[in-house]
Amino acid sequence: MLKAIKKKGIAITEEQLERAFRIFEKQSEVDFFINKNAKAFLQEQFKLWSYQYFWEGAREWSADRVNELQILKDIAFKIIDFISQFEDELVKIWNKPKFVKNSNYVITLDRIGNLELVEKILKHKNIQEQIKEWQELGIVEENFKVKDVFETDLTGKQLAKKYEHLPIDTKYFKDLELEILSQFEDLDKSLDGWLIKSENYQALNTILPKFKEKVQTIYIDPPFNTGEDFDYVDRFQDSSWLSLMNDRISVAKQFLNKSGAIFIHLDHNAEHLGRILLDTIFKNGFINNLVWSYRTGGASKQTSLPYKHDSILFFAKDINSFKYKPIYERQYLEKPFIGAKQDKDGRYYTDTLLRDVIEGVITDFSNNKVFNTRPVLNLSNEFYGFKTQKPEGLLYLLQYITSKSDKDIILDFFAGTGTSLAVAQKLNKKWIGIEMGDYISNFYIDDIELNNTEKNKKDLYKKFVVLDYKEEGSKIKAKVKKIGILGRLKQVLSATGRNELCGISKDINWQGGGFFKYYELEQYEEALANCVYENHDLLIAGNKSPYEQYVFLKDEKMLKALEIDYVNNKVKVDLSKLYDNIDIAETLSNLYGKWIKRISDEEVEFEDGTKINTKNLDYKLIKPLIWWE
Numbered sequence: 095m096l097k098a099i100k101k102k103g104i105a106i107t108e109e110q111l112e113r114a115f116r117i118f119e120k121q122s123e124v125d126f127f128i129n130k131n132a133k134a135f136l137q138e139q140f141k142l143w144s145y146q147y148f149w150e151g152a153r154e155w156s157a158d159r160v161n162e163l164q165i166l167k168d169i170a171f172k173i174i175d176f177i178s179q180f181e182d183e184l185v186k187i188w189n190k191p192k193f194v195k196n197s198n199y200v201i202t203l204d205r206i207g208n209l210e211l212v213e214k215i216l217k218h219k220n221i222q223e224q225i226k227e228w229q230e231l232g233i234v235e236e237n238f239k240v241k242d243v244f245e246t247d248l249t250g251k252q253l254a255k256k257y258e259h260l261p262i263d264t265k266y267f268k269d270l271e272l273e274i275l276s277q278f279e280d281l282d283k284s285l286d287g288w289l290i291k292s293e294n295y296q297a298l299n300t301i302l303p304k305f306k307e308k309v310q311t312i313y314i315d316p317p318f319n320t321g322e323d324f325d326y327v328d329r330f331q332d333s334s335w336l337s338l339m340n341d342r343i344s345v346a347k348q349f350l351n352k353s354g355a356i357f358i359h360l361d362h363n364a365e366h367l368g369r370i371l372l373d374t375i376f377k378n379g380f381i382n383n384l385v386w387s388y389r390t391g392g393a394s395k396q397t398s399l400p401y402k403h404d405s406i407l408f409f410a411k412d413i414n415s416f417k418y419k420p421i422y423e424r425q426y427l428e429k430p431f432i433g434a435k436q437d438k439d440g441r442y443y444t445d446t447l448l449r450d451v452i453e454g455v456i457t458d459f460s461n462n463k464v465f466n467t468r469p470v471l472n473l474s475n476e477f478y479g480f481k482t483q484k485p486e487g488l489l490y491l492l493q494y495i496t497s498k499s500d501k502d503i504i505l506d507f508f509a510g511t512g513t514s515l516a517v518a519q520k521l522n523k524k525w526i527g528i529e530m531g532d533y534i535s536n537f538y539i540d541d542i543e544l545n546n547t548e549k550n551k552k553d554l555y556k557k558f559v560v561l562d563y564k565e566e567g568s569k570i571k572a573k574v575k576k577i578g579i580l581g582r583l584k585q586v587l588s589a590t591g592r593n594e595l596c597g598i599s600k601d602i603n604w605q606g607g608g609f610f611k612y613y614e615l616e617q618y619e620e621a622l623a624n625c626v627y628e629n630h631d632l633l634i635a636g637n638k639s640p641y642e643q644y645v646f647l648k649d650e651k652m653l654k655a656l657e658i659d660y661v662n663n664k665v666k667v668d669l670s671k672l673y674d675n676i677d678i679a680e681t682l683s684n685l686y687g688k689w690i691k692r693i694s695d696e697e698v699e700f701e702d703g704t705k706i707n708t709k710n711l712d713y714k715l716i717k718p719l720i721w722w723e
Contacts, residue, residue, distance in 0.1 A: 132181035197613035232592035259606035303687030310502035486597030512579035
């Protein structure tokens with residue numbers, strides 16, 4: 095890296111480069127430990143010190159000495175009133191609603207409907223970039239021809255069945271995006287899902303008004319409290335994990351409708367903590383501690399029996415309103431039993447409700463559904479490169495038993511490889527996925543080490559785009575381009591690719607098709623960098639003492655987005671001074687909890703009939719995004 099930088103003529107030493115990396119790595123540690131209530135915390139610490147000082151001090155205290163301690167306390171609390179505001183200001187930036195930016199849509203050709211518009215897309219100057227992406231994902235062959243997308247029969251020109259589910263990414267066709275969106279009378283209700291790149295607490299906090307009490311099922315597969323969950327050394331591992339999860343699950347609960355439920359997937363490192371946490375947040379909502387049992391992977395242990403199951407904590411928001419959809423397994427009997435039936439082969443059986451242990455292939459004989467919950471094996475079609483990846487069949491089962499209708503919304507704010515989102519798409523449900531890792535994109539780069547066998551060589555090139563390959567004795571070492579969440583969902587929509595058909599696709603006869611939006615959210619670090627604070631005299635307001643005054647009342651914060659026209663007595667909003675490519679329609683939709691009906695070049699219309707001019711924006715509408723006190 096140092097050589098590459100120097101080739102570009104940039105003067106930098108190895109020490110400076112290492113220091114830059116150390117600062118970057120420390121950033122997450124600084125941001126994570128923002129104290130929610132610095133004033134209360136500091137006052138509590140002072141009281142603890144003073145009590146200790148009092149009881150461990152002299153046996154007798156004079157009135158003057160006690161009075162001095164009281165004066166010290168008064169002074170300390172005034173100082174705390176003042177300095178705690180600096181931490182409180184960071185909390186306000188952390189909690190403020192975030193701007194939506196860099197948004198795009200993915201839609202299959204059949205959902206566009208308008209053949210003239212499809213032709214316009216296929217003749218676009220950027221179509222070759224789109225085709226290259228399809229080829230890398232394995233959606234089309236190397237010899238793909240645009241003319242083959244259409245076919246003509248007695249009814250006229252139409253989309254060829256083979257290509258009707260080609261996924262168009264509007265990032266290649268921004269000049270046609272509004273025309274594509276104009277094909278829909280009710281845009282948000284036409285979308286299948288929203289994929290959001292963001293730290294998940296900030297995302298949940300931002301989109302809550304839009305999706306409050308609209309979600310049927312939450313599934314998360316969070317870090318397992320192994321000590322490697324965060325990018326810094328954590329001496330308080332359990333408390334850090336509990337704090338992280340408590341903040342997020344407390345907000346997530348508000349997304350659930352009255353009959354909704356949550357699954358949190360954990361192993362032995364965190365199951366006990368998760369149960370305490372969910373008991374606290376969901377009170378009497380406990381339904382089951384499901385056991386997902388598997389027998390693959392893991393060598394024998396000398397200190398314990400091998401771990402061969404995970405726990406899935408299952409809670410309802412309102413236990414009196416929740417009702418699960420039953421699954422009946424068939425149990426064959428060696429001899430007749432009360433209530434037993436006989437199949438066509440004369441075998442006795444009884445159909446019993448699915449128990450709380452999930453293992454292998456489960457067949458629901460009441461409606462002939464099959465749930466293959468076996469673990470995902472390396473280099474199987476379903477494997478996307480995550481060691482902790484869960485099988486689609488398991489998510490199918492969990493979404494099925496909590497389902498109320500085809501249009502239920504599924505939320506996963508630790509999206510990982512996107513399994514829960516892929517399953518929701520295939521089951522014709524709506525979904526919300528939140529992830530901050532690089533693997534949210536079409537592709538990400540990773541290193542792989544495999545045993546040196548002919549099968550592994552063949553599977554490696556079939557499964558991944560191989561960037562670097564070498565053999566070292568009995569091992570194959572390769573640098574590969576893996577498919578991320580966005581790439582996976584595009585394969586799901588097309589029902590073909592390097593991985594598809596896989597998972598539950600064949601079991602449910604998945605044919606493809608879909609329409610979803612993906613975007614990034616402004617992050618805390620970006621908002622902080624955009625804030626302007628200056629050294630100035632304190633503004634005294636009201637009856638508060640100088641120590642209690644809001645220190646930052648005169649500061650600009652993010653008001654640089656506003657331009658005051660004193661001549662015409664107007665305020666002009668210029669969001670480009672903050673970020674490029676802000677999606678103001680989605681930003682306002684999240685902020686005010688209104689679903690988008692239509693979008694045009696100058697206007698957004700919401701489901702309640704409200705119309706907002708996005709070219710001449712009223713600054714009052716975006717005040718919570720750029721100013722706080």
